[in-house]
Amino acid sequence: MNTYKEVVLKPKKDEFLKRFHPWVFSGAVAYKSKEIEEGEIVKVLSHEKEFLGVGHYQIGSISVRILSFKDVVINVDYYIERLSEAYKMRKHIGLINSENNTYRLVHGEGDNLPGLIIDIYGNTAVLQAHSVGMHSDREKISEALRAVYGSDNLKNIFYKSEGTLPFKADIDPEDSYIFGGADVDDIAVENGLKFKIDWLKGQKTGFFIDQRENRTLLEKYSHGRTVLNMFSYTGGFSVYALRGDAAIVDSVDSSSKAISITDNNVQLNFGDEPRHNSYSEDAFRFLNEIPDGKYDLIVLDPPAFAKHRGAVNNALQGYKKLNHSAFAKIAKGGILFTFSCSQVISKEQFRLAVFSAAAISGRKVQILHQLTQPADHPINIYHPEGEYLKGLVLYVE
Structure with missing residues (x-):
């Protein structure tokens, strides 16, 4: 049994935890032990002092992010167990193979580690904390990662949390290597395609792994087509379209740095590719x-x-305006891949925005596919809020 400080809930405010939802909202808290520091491990009790779970305490609308609904100690062994389970799942579903060394190992609540993201790029792990608790435990997590992967398979661990931790927290995070950092190979392989990953300064952990399966689908539709990849960032969709034998691929991003990365990734896979053009424009x-x-x-x-x-x-x-422009411009018989990665936008709201855009355009539109995040971004069945990526593939007459 652990000896953690306590957070006690108000009467009848324990139902959501008994249904294994991993968040304790501040409005549900009756009282707590004195001098709990943000990021500290606490135990959560019902008003009748029944044990409910252990997790990281934090200041804000969410008071505790639950790590375990069992009375356990959160130490290196705990993280080894959780990371081993996460690795085992990715291995069992075939995500980790000779053609793919790029995947998400930990997806927060989806892997029962709320506040933590770990992406794997070859022999480098990029660790990202979204809570003070995970920031405080970063060294334990690093030790657990090395234990799970071994020294032959994991050479570097980069901590990238400057932009993801609560800005009001009394901490001063710095993006840096926790482990390794010498002679780093920043080329990762996704489904046989090579990508240069900028985990030092790139968005998120350096690459949008969550679109891997959707890029694969786009490749199948690309043969002979003239493709426009808007908001191209690192050019993932562009590279897949080129491998899918697209006639022309144009990449557009407002960031000249992103366009440079796109061009580098095209060069990395195809050399000088006359079918590809890039534009740094709004x-x-x-x-x-x-x-x-x-x-x-x-x-x-x-x-x-x-x-x-x-x-x-x-x-x-914004989604309505953007999709209306696409409906107005796309060729007859064209295919539109359209996405929202905003977690606060529901599937129904996004579809309604796209429907409205289609109606205004007057085009006949059919849904071919409804897309979501891939299996290495799992959704905890008790935490449906974890479904954030929405996508539609549309055929436009």
Whole structure:
């Protein structure tokens, strides 16, 4: 039995934890032990002092993120067990193989480790904390990672949390190597394609692993088509389209650095590729200025338009405007891949925004596929909020 400080809930506020939801909201807390520091491990009790779980205490609307619903000690052995289970699942479903060394090992609540992201790029792990508790435990997690993978398979662990930790927390995180860092190979392989990963300064952990299966689907539709990849970032969709034998692939991103990375990834896989063009321009302006019917396959994968609930309405208008532009411009018989990665936007809200855009355009539109995040970004069945990536593949007459 552990001896952690206690957080006690109000009467009748324990139902959600008994259904294994991993969050304790501040409004459910009756009282707590004195002098609990943010990030500290606490035990959560019902108002009748029944044990409910252990987790990281934090300041804010979520008071505790539950790590275990059993009365366990959160130490290196605990993290070894959780990381081993996460690795085993990825291995069992065939994600880890000679053609693919790029995958998400830990997806927060989806892997029962709320507040933690770990992405694997070859022999480098990029560890990202979204809670003070995971920041505090980073050395334990690093030790556990090395135990699970062994020295032959894991050479580097990069900690990248400057932009993800609560800004009000009294900590000063610094992105740096926790382990290794010398002679780092920053080329990762995804489904046989090579990508240069910028985990030092790139978005998220350096690459959007969550679109891997959707990129594979796009490859199948790319043969002979003229492809426009909007918000291209590192050019993942562009590289897959080129391998799928697209006639032309144009990559567009407002960031000149992102376009440079896209160009490098195309070069890495295909050398000097005359079928590929890149443009550092505003997406909305580019879409509005292209000739009607120039492209018969368009990818819309914008950054999150809404990162909090107060921005939902504006975000939905943004998705509606963006998709309307695509419907207005895409060629007859064209295919549109359109996405939202905003967690606060539901599947129904996103589909309604796209439906409205289609209706305004007057085009006949059919849904071919409904897309989501891949298996290495699992959704905890008790935490449906973990489903954040929504996508539609549409056929436009």
